[in-house]
Amino acid sequence: MADLFVPLDDHPAYRQIANVIEQRIVGRSLRTGDPLPSETDLARQFGVNRSTIREAIRELETHGLLGRVRGEKRLRVTRPEPRRVSSGVSRALALHDVTFLELWEAMMAIEPVAAQYAAARRTPAQLQALVRAGARFKREVADTTAAVAAVVDFFTAVAAASGNQVLALSQAPLNLLLAPTLTRMIDRVPQARARIQAAQDKIAHAIKLRRSEQARIWMEKHIRDFKRGHELESMKC
Amino acid sequence: MADLFVPLDDHPAYRQIANVIEQRIVGRSLRTGDPLPSETDLARQFGVNRSTIREAIRELETHGLLGRVRGEKRLRVTRPEPRRVSSGVSRALALHDVTFLELWEAMMAIEPVAAQYAAARRTPAQLQALVRAGARFKREVADTTAAVAAVVDFFTAVAAASGNQVLALSQAPLNLLLAPTLTRMIDRVPQARARIQAAQDKIAHAIKLRRSEQARIWMEKHIRDFKRGHELESMKC
DNA sequence: AGTGGCAGAATTGTCCGACAATCCGATTAT
DNA sequence: ATAATCGGATTGTCGGACAATTCTGCCACT
Secondary structure, three states: OOOOOOOOOOOOOHHHHHHEEEEHHHOOOOOOOOEEEOOHHHHHHHOHHHHHHHHHHHHHEEEEEEEOOOHHHOOEEEEOOOOHHHHHHHHHHHHHHHHEEEEEEEHHHHHHHHHHHHHHHHHHHHHHHHHHHHHHHHHHOOHHHHHHHHHHHHHHHHHHHHOOOOHHHHHHHHHHHHHHHHHHHOOOOOOOOHHHHHHHHHHHHHHHOOOOHHHHHHHHHHHHHOOOOOOOOEEHH | OOOOOOOOOOOOOHHHHHHHHHHHHHHOOOOOOEEOOOHHHHHHHHHHHHHHHHHHHHHHHHOOOOEEOOOOOOOEEEEHHHHHHHHHHHHHHHOOOOOOHHHHHHHHHHHHHHHHHHHHHHHHHHHHHHHHHHHHHHHHOOOOHHHHHHHHHHHHHHHHOOOOOOHHHHHHHHHHHHHHHHHHHHHOOOOHHHHHHHHHHHHHHHHHHHOOOHHHHHHHHHHHHHHHHHHHHOOOO
Protein backbone atom coordinates (compact mmCIF):
# COMPACT_ATOMS: atom_id res chain seq x y z
CA MET A 1 0.00 0.00 0.00
CA ALA A 2 2.22 2.77 -1.24
CA ASP A 3 1.60 6.26 0.02
CA LEU A 4 -0.33 8.50 -2.27
CA PHE A 5 1.91 11.48 -1.73
CA VAL A 6 5.65 11.15 -1.64
CA PRO A 7 7.41 13.53 0.71
CA LEU A 8 8.90 16.38 -1.24
CA ASP A 9 12.40 16.73 0.04
CA ASP A 10 14.11 19.77 -1.28
CA HIS A 11 17.59 18.58 -1.83
CA PRO A 12 20.11 21.23 -0.94
CA ALA A 13 22.28 22.46 -3.78
CA TYR A 14 25.33 20.47 -2.80
CA ARG A 15 23.34 17.26 -3.03
CA GLN A 16 21.79 18.10 -6.37
CA ILE A 17 25.18 18.94 -7.78
CA ALA A 18 26.62 15.73 -6.41
CA ASN A 19 23.85 13.81 -8.11
CA VAL A 20 24.38 15.52 -11.42
CA ILE A 21 28.08 14.77 -11.40
CA GLU A 22 27.42 11.23 -10.27
CA GLN A 23 25.11 10.73 -13.21
CA ARG A 24 27.82 11.96 -15.51
CA ILE A 25 30.25 9.46 -14.06
CA VAL A 26 27.94 6.47 -13.97
CA GLY A 27 26.72 7.34 -17.45
CA ARG A 28 30.32 7.33 -18.59
CA SER A 29 30.24 10.80 -20.06
CA LEU A 30 32.95 11.49 -17.52
CA ARG A 31 35.24 8.56 -18.01
CA THR A 32 37.47 6.87 -15.51
CA GLY A 33 40.76 8.66 -15.23
CA ASP A 34 39.47 11.93 -16.54
CA PRO A 35 40.44 14.85 -14.37
CA LEU A 36 37.58 16.76 -12.82
CA PRO A 37 37.37 20.45 -13.73
CA SER A 38 38.76 22.74 -11.08
CA GLU A 39 36.54 23.75 -8.21
CA THR A 40 36.45 27.34 -9.40
CA ASP A 41 35.46 26.16 -12.83
CA LEU A 42 32.70 23.93 -11.51
CA ALA A 43 31.44 26.75 -9.33
CA ARG A 44 31.18 28.93 -12.39
CA GLN A 45 29.49 26.24 -14.48
CA PHE A 46 26.91 25.42 -11.84
CA GLY A 47 26.53 29.04 -10.82
CA VAL A 48 27.14 28.40 -7.15
CA ASN A 49 29.81 29.21 -4.66
CA ARG A 50 32.98 27.20 -4.42
CA SER A 51 32.11 26.09 -0.89
CA THR A 52 28.98 24.48 -2.24
CA ILE A 53 30.95 22.69 -4.91
CA ARG A 54 33.38 21.42 -2.32
CA GLU A 55 30.61 19.89 -0.26
CA ALA A 56 29.27 18.17 -3.35
CA ILE A 57 32.70 16.87 -4.20
CA ARG A 58 33.23 15.45 -0.72
CA GLU A 59 30.16 13.35 -1.27
CA LEU A 60 31.49 11.81 -4.45
CA GLU A 61 34.90 11.39 -2.94
CA THR A 62 33.58 9.28 -0.10
CA HIS A 63 31.62 7.19 -2.55
CA GLY A 64 34.94 6.47 -4.19
CA LEU A 65 33.82 7.98 -7.47
CA LEU A 66 36.45 10.66 -7.25
CA GLY A 67 39.97 10.32 -5.98
CA ARG A 68 43.44 11.47 -6.64
CA VAL A 69 46.56 9.62 -7.52
CA ARG A 70 49.19 10.07 -4.89
CA GLY A 71 50.96 13.40 -4.92
CA GLU A 72 48.51 14.88 -7.35
CA LYS A 73 46.37 17.82 -6.53
CA ARG A 74 43.44 17.58 -8.88
CA LEU A 75 40.71 15.04 -8.47
CA ARG A 76 40.11 12.44 -11.14
CA VAL A 77 37.22 10.17 -11.88
CA THR A 78 37.91 6.85 -10.18
CA ARG A 79 36.32 3.45 -10.02
CA PRO A 80 35.43 2.67 -6.44
CA GLU A 81 37.87 0.16 -4.98
CA PRO A 82 36.35 -2.93 -3.40
CA ARG A 83 38.18 -2.25 -0.16
CA ARG A 84 36.58 1.13 0.29
CA VAL A 85 33.12 -0.08 -0.60
CA SER A 86 33.24 -3.15 1.57
CA SER A 87 34.51 -1.26 4.57
CA GLY A 88 31.37 0.83 4.32
CA VAL A 89 29.24 -2.27 4.28
CA SER A 90 30.90 -3.88 7.24
CA ARG A 91 30.69 -0.69 9.23
CA ALA A 92 26.99 -0.67 8.54
CA LEU A 93 26.67 -4.28 9.57
CA ALA A 94 28.69 -3.71 12.72
CA LEU A 95 26.37 -0.89 13.69
CA HIS A 96 23.43 -3.20 13.20
CA ASP A 97 24.88 -5.62 15.73
CA VAL A 98 25.04 -8.68 13.58
CA THR A 99 25.51 -11.91 15.44
CA PHE A 100 28.20 -14.43 14.73
CA LEU A 101 25.57 -16.81 13.45
CA GLU A 102 24.43 -14.34 10.85
CA LEU A 103 27.97 -13.78 9.71
CA TRP A 104 28.66 -17.48 9.67
CA GLU A 105 25.60 -18.30 7.58
CA ALA A 106 26.63 -15.73 5.02
CA MET A 107 30.18 -17.06 4.90
CA MET A 108 28.79 -20.53 4.50
CA ALA A 109 26.82 -19.36 1.50
CA ILE A 110 29.59 -17.49 -0.22
CA GLU A 111 33.02 -18.87 0.60
CA PRO A 112 32.56 -22.45 -0.62
CA VAL A 113 31.17 -21.23 -3.92
CA ALA A 114 34.06 -18.82 -4.26
CA ALA A 115 36.50 -21.66 -3.64
CA GLN A 116 34.75 -23.77 -6.21
CA TYR A 117 35.04 -21.16 -8.93
CA ALA A 118 38.57 -20.36 -7.83
CA ALA A 119 39.59 -23.92 -8.52
CA ALA A 120 38.11 -23.67 -11.97
CA ARG A 121 39.44 -20.30 -12.95
CA ARG A 122 42.41 -19.23 -10.86
CA THR A 123 45.37 -17.78 -12.70
CA PRO A 124 48.89 -18.73 -11.67
CA ALA A 125 49.36 -15.35 -10.01
CA GLN A 126 46.15 -15.72 -8.04
CA LEU A 127 47.17 -19.19 -6.93
CA GLN A 128 50.47 -17.82 -5.79
CA ALA A 129 48.85 -15.06 -3.75
CA LEU A 130 46.67 -17.62 -2.10
CA VAL A 131 49.52 -19.98 -1.32
CA ARG A 132 51.54 -17.13 0.05
CA ALA A 133 48.78 -16.11 2.43
CA GLY A 134 48.66 -19.69 3.63
CA ALA A 135 52.40 -19.73 4.14
CA ARG A 136 52.23 -16.50 6.05
CA PHE A 137 49.71 -18.00 8.39
CA LYS A 138 52.07 -20.87 9.09
CA ARG A 139 54.97 -18.56 9.65
CA GLU A 140 53.21 -16.04 11.86
CA VAL A 141 51.01 -18.51 13.65
CA ALA A 142 52.34 -17.35 17.00
CA ASP A 143 51.45 -13.69 16.48
CA THR A 144 47.69 -13.55 16.80
CA THR A 145 47.20 -10.29 14.95
CA ALA A 146 49.37 -11.34 12.03
CA ALA A 147 47.76 -14.75 11.92
CA VAL A 148 44.27 -13.28 11.72
CA ALA A 149 45.42 -10.93 9.00
CA ALA A 150 46.78 -13.91 7.10
CA VAL A 151 43.47 -15.74 7.38
CA VAL A 152 41.66 -12.71 6.04
CA ASP A 153 44.14 -12.48 3.20
CA PHE A 154 43.60 -16.13 2.40
CA PHE A 155 39.87 -15.65 2.08
CA THR A 156 40.39 -12.53 0.04
CA ALA A 157 42.77 -14.35 -2.25
CA VAL A 158 40.29 -17.17 -2.79
CA ALA A 159 37.54 -14.71 -3.60
CA ALA A 160 39.79 -12.83 -5.99
CA ALA A 161 40.77 -16.10 -7.67
CA SER A 162 37.11 -16.91 -8.22
CA GLY A 163 37.22 -14.48 -11.10
CA ASN A 164 33.87 -13.11 -10.02
CA GLN A 165 33.82 -9.50 -8.93
CA VAL A 166 30.37 -9.77 -7.45
CA LEU A 167 31.32 -12.67 -5.25
CA ALA A 168 34.54 -10.95 -4.30
CA LEU A 169 32.74 -7.78 -3.34
CA SER A 170 30.09 -9.68 -1.44
CA GLN A 171 32.73 -11.57 0.43
CA ALA A 172 34.97 -8.65 1.36
CA PRO A 173 32.82 -7.17 4.13
CA LEU A 174 32.60 -10.54 5.81
CA ASN A 175 36.34 -10.52 6.36
CA LEU A 176 36.28 -7.34 8.34
CA LEU A 177 33.50 -8.67 10.50
CA LEU A 178 35.25 -11.96 11.00
CA ALA A 179 38.50 -10.48 12.22
CA PRO A 180 37.53 -9.57 15.79
CA THR A 181 35.71 -12.83 16.43
CA LEU A 182 38.53 -14.82 14.93
CA THR A 183 41.06 -13.06 17.09
CA ARG A 184 39.32 -14.12 20.25
CA MET A 185 38.76 -17.62 18.96
CA ILE A 186 42.32 -18.18 17.90
CA ASP A 187 43.56 -17.07 21.28
CA ARG A 188 41.25 -19.16 23.36
CA VAL A 189 40.80 -22.36 21.42
CA PRO A 190 44.17 -24.13 21.32
CA GLN A 191 43.47 -26.43 18.43
CA ALA A 192 42.16 -23.63 16.19
CA ARG A 193 45.49 -22.74 14.64
CA ALA A 194 46.32 -26.26 13.59
CA ARG A 195 42.89 -26.82 12.10
CA ILE A 196 42.98 -23.60 10.13
CA GLN A 197 46.37 -24.48 8.80
CA ALA A 198 45.28 -27.94 7.74
CA ALA A 199 42.16 -26.62 6.07
CA GLN A 200 44.05 -23.94 4.19
CA ASP A 201 46.46 -26.54 2.90
CA LYS A 202 43.67 -28.72 1.65
CA ILE A 203 41.86 -25.84 0.02
CA ALA A 204 44.96 -24.44 -1.63
CA HIS A 205 45.88 -27.87 -2.87
CA ALA A 206 42.48 -28.46 -4.38
CA ILE A 207 42.55 -25.08 -6.06
CA LYS A 208 46.01 -25.76 -7.36
CA LEU A 209 44.87 -29.03 -8.91
CA ARG A 210 41.69 -27.38 -10.19
CA ARG A 211 39.48 -29.72 -8.24
CA SER A 212 36.34 -27.61 -7.93
CA GLU A 213 34.32 -30.05 -5.89
CA GLN A 214 37.10 -30.71 -3.43
CA ALA A 215 37.81 -27.03 -3.03
CA ARG A 216 34.19 -26.39 -2.24
CA ILE A 217 33.92 -29.24 0.21
CA TRP A 218 37.07 -28.35 2.08
CA MET A 219 36.05 -24.76 2.31
CA GLU A 220 32.72 -25.87 3.72
CA LYS A 221 34.47 -27.89 6.37
CA HIS A 222 36.76 -24.99 7.07
CA ILE A 223 33.89 -22.63 7.67
CA ARG A 224 32.04 -25.23 9.74
CA ASP A 225 35.09 -25.36 11.94
CA PHE A 226 34.72 -21.68 12.66
CA LYS A 227 31.33 -22.31 14.11
CA ARG A 228 32.61 -25.13 16.25
CA GLY A 229 35.49 -22.94 17.37
CA HIS A 230 33.14 -20.15 18.21
CA GLU A 231 30.98 -22.46 20.28
CA LEU A 232 33.98 -23.79 22.15
CA GLU A 233 35.25 -20.31 22.74
CA SER A 234 31.98 -18.98 24.07
CA MET A 235 31.63 -21.97 26.40
CA LYS A 236 34.85 -20.91 28.04
CA CYS A 237 33.47 -17.57 29.06
CA MET B 1 55.84 -8.64 -0.03
CA ALA B 2 54.63 -5.52 1.68
CA ASP B 3 56.36 -2.28 0.82
CA LEU B 4 58.95 -1.14 3.26
CA PHE B 5 57.81 2.44 3.27
CA VAL B 6 54.20 3.36 3.60
CA PRO B 7 53.23 6.43 1.64
CA LEU B 8 52.75 9.27 4.05
CA ASP B 9 49.55 10.92 3.08
CA ASP B 10 48.75 13.99 5.06
CA HIS B 11 45.06 13.75 5.57
CA PRO B 12 43.41 17.12 5.22
CA ALA B 13 41.64 18.41 8.30
CA TYR B 14 38.15 17.61 7.05
CA ARG B 15 39.10 13.97 6.65
CA GLN B 16 40.72 13.71 10.05
CA ILE B 17 37.69 15.24 11.68
CA ALA B 18 35.39 12.92 9.79
CA ASN B 19 37.41 9.98 11.06
CA VAL B 20 37.32 11.15 14.64
CA ILE B 21 33.56 11.57 14.58
CA GLU B 22 33.17 8.25 12.82
CA GLN B 23 35.14 6.57 15.57
CA ARG B 24 32.86 8.13 18.12
CA ILE B 25 29.84 6.77 16.32
CA VAL B 26 31.16 3.29 15.65
CA GLY B 27 32.48 3.14 19.19
CA ARG B 28 29.00 4.00 20.42
CA SER B 29 30.06 6.99 22.46
CA LEU B 30 27.76 8.88 20.15
CA ARG B 31 24.68 6.72 20.17
CA THR B 32 22.10 6.21 17.47
CA GLY B 33 19.50 8.92 17.60
CA ASP B 34 21.69 11.38 19.42
CA PRO B 35 21.67 14.80 17.82
CA LEU B 36 25.02 16.00 16.58
CA PRO B 37 26.28 19.23 18.13
CA SER B 38 25.72 22.26 15.95
CA GLU B 39 28.24 23.06 13.26
CA THR B 40 29.35 26.17 15.07
CA ASP B 41 29.85 24.18 18.20
CA LEU B 42 31.86 21.49 16.44
CA ALA B 43 33.96 24.15 14.77
CA ARG B 44 34.76 25.58 18.16
CA GLN B 45 35.53 22.18 19.68
CA PHE B 46 37.83 21.10 16.87
CA GLY B 47 39.31 24.56 16.52
CA VAL B 48 38.62 24.82 12.80
CA ASN B 49 36.36 26.80 10.59
CA ARG B 50 32.76 25.90 10.07
CA SER B 51 33.37 25.24 6.37
CA THR B 52 35.84 22.57 7.30
CA ILE B 53 33.36 20.99 9.68
CA ARG B 54 30.74 20.98 6.98
CA GLU B 55 32.98 19.09 4.60
CA ALA B 56 33.66 16.53 7.29
CA ILE B 57 29.98 16.17 8.00
CA ARG B 58 29.14 15.63 4.34
CA GLU B 59 31.45 12.66 4.40
CA LEU B 60 29.64 11.04 7.31
CA GLU B 61 26.30 11.92 5.84
CA THR B 62 27.00 10.06 2.64
CA HIS B 63 28.20 7.09 4.63
CA GLY B 64 24.77 7.09 6.20
CA LEU B 65 26.18 7.58 9.67
CA LEU B 66 24.46 10.92 9.98
CA GLY B 67 21.05 11.82 8.75
CA ARG B 68 18.05 13.85 9.67
CA VAL B 69 14.49 12.88 10.30
CA ARG B 70 12.18 14.53 7.84
CA GLY B 71 11.49 18.18 8.44
CA GLU B 72 14.19 18.42 11.04
CA LYS B 73 17.14 20.68 10.70
CA ARG B 74 19.79 19.19 12.93
CA LEU B 75 21.65 16.06 12.04
CA ARG B 76 21.37 12.99 14.20
CA VAL B 77 23.44 9.87 14.47
CA THR B 78 21.85 7.27 12.23
CA ARG B 79 22.37 3.64 11.45
CA PRO B 80 23.10 3.26 7.77
CA GLU B 81 20.08 1.89 5.96
CA PRO B 82 20.66 -1.19 3.86
CA ARG B 83 19.21 0.54 0.82
CA ARG B 84 21.72 3.33 0.93
CA VAL B 85 24.65 1.03 1.51
CA SER B 86 23.70 -1.46 -1.14
CA SER B 87 23.13 1.21 -3.73
CA GLY B 88 26.74 2.21 -3.23
CA VAL B 89 27.87 -1.34 -3.76
CA SER B 90 25.88 -1.84 -6.90
CA ARG B 91 27.07 1.43 -8.32
CA ALA B 92 30.59 0.23 -7.74
CA LEU B 93 29.85 -3.08 -9.38
CA ALA B 94 28.18 -1.41 -12.32
CA LEU B 95 31.24 0.73 -12.87
CA HIS B 96 33.36 -2.38 -12.86
CA ASP B 97 31.32 -3.79 -15.73
CA VAL B 98 30.24 -7.01 -14.11
CA THR B 99 28.88 -9.58 -16.49
CA PHE B 100 25.54 -11.25 -16.15
CA LEU B 101 27.32 -14.51 -15.37
CA GLU B 102 29.07 -12.98 -12.39
CA LEU B 103 25.83 -11.59 -11.10
CA TRP B 104 24.08 -14.86 -11.67
CA GLU B 105 26.68 -16.90 -9.83
CA ALA B 106 26.41 -14.63 -6.84
CA MET B 107 22.62 -14.85 -6.87
CA MET B 108 22.91 -18.59 -7.11
CA ALA B 109 25.06 -18.60 -4.01
CA ILE B 110 22.91 -16.31 -1.91
CA GLU B 111 19.25 -16.45 -2.87
CA PRO B 112 18.60 -20.17 -2.30
CA VAL B 113 20.21 -20.01 1.12
CA ALA B 114 18.16 -16.93 1.96
CA ALA B 115 15.01 -18.78 0.91
CA GLN B 116 15.97 -21.74 3.04
CA TYR B 117 16.40 -19.66 6.18
CA ALA B 118 13.31 -17.66 5.32
CA ALA B 119 11.25 -20.83 5.43
CA ALA B 120 12.66 -21.63 8.82
CA ARG B 121 12.36 -18.23 10.40
CA ARG B 122 9.90 -15.99 8.60
CA THR B 123 7.45 -14.08 10.74
CA PRO B 124 3.82 -13.75 9.65
CA ALA B 125 4.43 -10.15 8.64
CA GLN B 126 7.44 -11.12 6.54
CA LEU B 127 5.47 -13.86 4.88
CA GLN B 128 2.74 -11.42 4.09
CA ALA B 129 5.17 -8.94 2.52
CA LEU B 130 6.52 -11.70 0.37
CA VAL B 131 3.14 -12.94 -0.72
CA ARG B 132 2.09 -9.43 -1.50
CA ALA B 133 5.08 -8.87 -3.75
CA GLY B 134 4.16 -12.06 -5.57
CA ALA B 135 0.59 -10.90 -5.96
CA ARG B 136 1.76 -7.59 -7.29
CA PHE B 137 3.78 -9.34 -9.93
CA LYS B 138 0.69 -11.22 -11.04
CA ARG B 139 -1.39 -8.09 -11.12
CA GLU B 140 1.11 -5.86 -12.90
CA VAL B 141 2.51 -8.51 -15.16
CA ALA B 142 1.66 -6.45 -18.22
CA ASP B 143 3.58 -3.39 -17.10
CA THR B 144 7.22 -4.30 -17.50
CA THR B 145 8.62 -1.71 -15.12
CA ALA B 146 6.16 -2.55 -12.38
CA ALA B 147 6.69 -6.26 -12.90
CA VAL B 148 10.44 -5.93 -12.55
CA ALA B 149 9.99 -3.87 -9.43
CA ALA B 150 7.75 -6.59 -8.04
CA VAL B 151 10.39 -9.24 -8.72
CA VAL B 152 12.97 -7.15 -6.93
CA ASP B 153 10.59 -6.71 -4.01
CA PHE B 154 10.00 -10.42 -3.88
CA PHE B 155 13.71 -11.15 -3.58
CA THR B 156 14.08 -8.41 -1.02
CA ALA B 157 11.21 -9.82 0.99
CA VAL B 158 12.73 -13.29 0.96
CA ALA B 159 16.07 -11.94 2.12
CA ALA B 160 14.41 -9.93 4.86
CA ALA B 161 12.48 -12.97 5.97
CA SER B 162 15.70 -14.93 6.28
CA GLY B 163 16.24 -13.11 9.54
CA ASN B 164 19.87 -12.63 8.60
CA GLN B 165 21.01 -9.06 8.14
CA VAL B 166 24.28 -10.09 6.55
CA LEU B 167 22.56 -12.16 3.91
CA ALA B 168 20.03 -9.41 3.37
CA LEU B 169 22.70 -6.80 2.91
CA SER B 170 24.73 -9.05 0.64
CA GLN B 171 21.69 -9.71 -1.45
CA ALA B 172 20.45 -6.16 -1.80
CA PRO B 173 23.02 -4.92 -4.33
CA LEU B 174 22.26 -7.86 -6.59
CA ASN B 175 18.71 -6.63 -7.02
CA LEU B 176 19.76 -3.32 -8.43
CA LEU B 177 22.07 -5.02 -10.86
CA LEU B 178 19.44 -7.51 -11.86
CA ALA B 179 16.81 -4.94 -12.73
CA PRO B 180 18.09 -3.76 -16.12
CA THR B 181 18.88 -7.25 -17.34
CA LEU B 182 15.56 -8.55 -16.13
CA THR B 183 13.72 -5.76 -17.88
CA ARG B 184 15.14 -6.73 -21.23
CA MET B 185 14.62 -10.41 -20.58
CA ILE B 186 11.01 -10.07 -19.52
CA ASP B 187 10.25 -8.06 -22.63
CA ARG B 188 11.88 -10.34 -25.10
CA VAL B 189 11.31 -13.82 -23.76
CA PRO B 190 7.59 -14.51 -23.89
CA GLN B 191 7.49 -17.37 -21.43
CA ALA B 192 9.52 -15.50 -18.79
CA ARG B 193 6.57 -13.96 -17.00
CA ALA B 194 4.70 -17.21 -16.58
CA ARG B 195 7.77 -19.00 -15.29
CA ILE B 196 8.57 -16.28 -12.79
CA GLN B 197 5.04 -16.34 -11.54
CA ALA B 198 5.05 -20.11 -11.12
CA ALA B 199 8.38 -20.08 -9.33
CA GLN B 200 7.32 -17.32 -6.96
CA ASP B 201 4.21 -19.27 -6.09
CA LYS B 202 6.20 -22.38 -5.31
CA ILE B 203 8.73 -20.49 -3.24
CA ALA B 204 6.15 -18.53 -1.31
CA HIS B 205 4.22 -21.69 -0.67
CA ALA B 206 7.26 -23.53 0.65
CA ILE B 207 8.15 -20.62 2.89
CA LYS B 208 4.61 -20.46 4.14
CA LEU B 209 4.68 -24.14 5.07
CA ARG B 210 8.17 -23.76 6.54
CA ARG B 211 9.65 -26.27 4.14
CA SER B 212 13.28 -25.15 4.10
CA GLU B 213 14.54 -27.70 1.62
CA GLN B 214 11.75 -27.07 -0.82
CA ALA B 215 12.18 -23.33 -0.57
CA ARG B 216 15.86 -23.67 -1.34
CA ILE B 217 15.32 -26.00 -4.25
CA TRP B 218 12.62 -23.91 -5.85
CA MET B 219 14.67 -20.80 -5.48
CA GLU B 220 17.55 -22.58 -7.16
CA LYS B 221 15.34 -23.51 -10.07
CA HIS B 222 14.03 -19.96 -10.20
CA ILE B 223 17.50 -18.50 -10.44
CA ARG B 224 18.55 -21.12 -12.98
CA ASP B 225 15.66 -19.97 -15.09
CA PHE B 226 17.12 -16.50 -15.18
CA LYS B 227 20.21 -17.84 -16.82
CA ARG B 228 18.20 -19.73 -19.37
CA GLY B 229 16.13 -16.64 -20.01
CA HIS B 230 19.21 -14.56 -20.43
CA GLU B 231 20.63 -17.01 -22.93
CA LEU B 232 17.43 -17.05 -24.92
CA GLU B 233 17.26 -13.31 -24.86
CA SER B 234 20.81 -12.79 -26.03
CA MET B 235 20.31 -15.28 -28.85
CA LYS B 236 17.58 -13.07 -30.21
CA CYS B 237 19.92 -10.15 -30.68
C1' DA C 1 67.10 16.32 -29.29
C1' DG C 2 66.63 15.66 -24.70
C1' DT C 3 67.16 17.08 -19.88
C1' DG C 4 66.98 20.00 -16.03
C1' DG C 5 65.65 24.12 -13.66
C1' DC C 6 62.78 28.02 -12.88
C1' DA C 7 59.13 31.61 -12.54
C1' DG C 8 54.50 32.39 -12.77
C1' DA C 9 49.80 30.68 -13.08
C1' DA C 10 46.50 27.61 -11.31
C1' DT C 11 44.50 24.82 -7.73
C1' DT C 12 43.42 23.18 -3.25
C1' DG C 13 42.81 23.56 1.85
C1' DT C 14 41.47 26.53 5.18
C1' DC C 15 39.88 30.69 7.16
C1' DC C 16 36.74 34.83 8.04
C1' DG C 17 32.52 37.12 7.93
C1' DA C 18 27.78 37.60 6.37
C1' DC C 19 22.76 36.81 5.55
C1' DA C 20 18.23 34.66 4.47
C1' DA C 21 15.32 30.87 5.55
C1' DT C 22 13.86 27.83 8.69
C1' DC C 23 13.43 25.35 12.91
C1' DC C 24 13.18 25.30 18.06
C1' DG C 25 11.82 26.68 22.50
C1' DA C 26 9.86 29.50 25.64
C1' DT C 27 6.62 32.83 26.66
C1' DT C 28 2.24 34.68 26.31
C1' DA C 29 -2.62 34.79 25.13
C1' DT C 30 -7.04 32.27 24.77
C1' DA D 1 -4.45 22.94 28.52
C1' DT D 2 -4.04 24.54 23.98
C1' DA D 3 -2.88 27.90 20.59
C1' DA D 4 -0.44 31.82 18.83
C1' DT D 5 3.71 34.42 18.85
C1' DC D 6 8.34 35.96 19.05
C1' DG D 7 13.41 35.77 19.48
C1' DG D 8 17.32 32.88 19.27
C1' DA D 9 19.74 29.10 17.20
C1' DT D 10 21.00 26.48 13.14
C1' DT D 11 21.65 25.41 8.44
C1' DG D 12 22.51 26.50 3.50
C1' DT D 13 24.75 29.52 0.70
C1' DC D 14 27.45 33.33 -0.51
C1' DG D 15 31.64 36.46 -1.18
C1' DG D 16 36.34 37.12 -0.53
C1' DA D 17 41.01 36.03 1.18
C1' DC D 18 45.61 33.70 1.63
C1' DA D 19 49.31 30.18 2.22
C1' DA D 20 51.01 25.98 0.36
C1' DT D 21 51.48 23.10 -3.30
C1' DT D 22 51.20 21.56 -7.94
C1' DC D 23 51.20 22.43 -12.89
C1' DT D 24 52.98 24.49 -17.09
C1' DG D 25 55.40 26.64 -20.37
C1' DC D 26 59.83 28.53 -21.22
C1' DC D 27 64.63 28.83 -21.18
C1' DA D 28 69.28 27.31 -20.72
C1' DC D 29 72.44 23.64 -20.96
C1' DT D 30 74.60 19.26 -22.42
